[in-house]
Amino acid sequence: MNQTYDAIVIGAGVIGASVAYNLSQRGLKVLILERKSVAAGATGASSGLVRMHYDIEVDSALAWGSFQFFRNWRERIGGECGFKKTGFLQIVAPEKNAHLRANVAMHKRIGILTEVVTADEVRKIAPMFNTDNFELAAYEPESGYADPVLTTNSFIENAKARGADLKQDCEVTGIRVSGGKVVGVDSGKGSFDAPVVVNCAGTFAGRIAKLVDVEIPLDTWTHDVAFVKRPSKVGMHPTVIDDVLSMYFRPEGELTLVALEDDNRMGEPPESDLSRVDPEFVMRAIDRICQRIGDMEEGALHSTHVGRDGLTPDQRAVMDKAGPDGFYVACGFSGTGFKLSPAVGVCMSELILDGRAKLVDISSLNLDRFARGELLRGEHSYGDIWK
Ligand SMILES: Cc1cc2nc3c(=O)[nH]c(=O)nc-3n(C[C@H](O)[C@H](O)[C@H](O)COP(=O)(O)OP(=O)(O)OC[C@H]3O[C@@H](n4cnc5c(N)ncnc54)[C@H](O)[C@@H]3O)c2cc1C
Numbered sequence: 001m002n003q004t005y006d007a008i009v010i011g012a013g014v015i016g017a018s019v020a021y022n023l024s025q026r027g028l029k030v031l032i033l034e035r036k037s038v039a040a041g042a043t044g045a046s047s048g049l050v051r052m053h054y055d056i057e058v059d060s061a062l063a064w065g066s067f068q069f070f071r072n073w074r075e076r077i078g079g080e081c082g083f084k085k086t087g088f089l090q091i092v093a094p095e096k097n098a099h100l101r102a103n104v105a106m107h108k109r110i111g112i113l114t115e116v117v118t119a120d121e122v123r124k125i126a127p128m129f130n131t132d133n134f135e136l137a138a139y140e141p142e143s144g145y146a147d148p149v150l151t152t153n154s155f156i157e158n159a160k161a162r163g164a165d166l167k168q169d170c171e172v173t174g175i176r177v178s179g180g181k182v183v184g185v186d187s188g189k190g191s192f193d194a195p196v197v198v199n200c201a202g203t204f205a206g207r208i209a210k211l212v213d214v215e216i217p218l219d220t221w222t223h224d225v226a227f228v229k230r231p232s233k234v235g236m237h238p239t240v241i242d243d244v245l246s247m248y249f250r251p252e253g254e255l256t257l258v259a260l261e262d263d264n265r266m267g268e269p270p271e272s273d274l275s276r277v278d279p280e281f282v283m284r285a286i287d288r289i290c291q292r293i294g295d296m297e298e299g300a301l302h303s304t305h306v307g308r309d310g311l312t313p314d315q316r317a318v319m320d321k322a323g324p325d326g327f328y329v330a331c332g333f334s335g336t337g338f339k340l341s342p343a344v345g346v347c348m349s350e351l352i353l354d355g356r357a358k359l360v361d362i363s364s365l366n367l368d369r370f371a372r373g374e375l376l377r378g379e380h381s382y383g384d385i386w387k
Contacts, residue, residue: 016200018345045307055378065343082147205331
């Protein structure tokens, strides 16, 4: 006889781990199935930025809900998430000043700790920055970054402590449906029964959905990351998204992590090689960080890596139920899902158990928006996150 659970979560990235933790916390007996190992997908390569600045409210609200966990992890979840408060700056080009002000006003309505700051004020926060090509930035003094692998493991360990089982090296190959309802899954390690299946399979989520005839327009986004040894005279700097130079960067001890918003590779198959960065990437990344921090010219490349995430047509997530009863989807986090993961887990568990999410209204992240051609765009948009 198959083992029976209350819910099966497909994928042990940070999203699956958070969903599994929250369902376990609500008293369900949960099974997590992972084709490789914990955090083997996007999560293990994530840059880990934790900030609330978005140009749509649902993302900012999810990030703010999540931040309450990151800054108080041990008490809220237990274990470690590696959160480091560095302060966060969102730098925009002068033609986006009005958008920045409107977005910061929206963030303040949510309760987020943030201010509009001038270039002169940025020089006080980060004296090492060149500030001559922008006028305004948004500043979140409490934001920073966390460790995605620690975060995921903490969710998994705490789910296990509440009775969840984890099977790694265990690829889901089929979803069984009877009478229009999900009844279980087939996998490389046998079949398991459950009335609830949550698709948290990252770049593979489209393929999982097809098993129950659900179409998710999911592309992939492949993203190069560099670590640069920071000259000591630069000193510690905040975490930054720099829309003027299409890059983001943050400190990591004596290193600075740098990655770019443009020239990311879209459409690569989920299982294709991740061992090499684009040959042009390193020079472009170093050139840009040196434009913002001149003294970085004396820095040295430390290392690079590549990661891949699921990308939707509007670069926003899907959190919904779809297809047969009991089938749920949390995917398409489009390169920005780590910081949202604690609230995503809460909201998905509320959707599954209470019929709708309460922490944040996630109804705009429905799957049908793509078929209706109603893509999500911020009222005061900065354009696509990834170009
Ligand atoms: C390089 C990079 C940098 C990033 N930087 C940031 C950042 O700074 N801040 C931020 O908030 N977000 C960032 N992100 C985005 C964030 O990391 C992702 O949105 C998030 O990790 C997605 O988590 P996930 O659990 O949905 O997917 P994943 O971590 O990809 O997990 C999905 C899991 O499902 C498993 N799986 C797939 N198919 C099956 C199957 N058939 N059976 C069983 N298991 C299966 C996979 O092996 C995988 O482990 C970044 C992403 C990348 C790649």
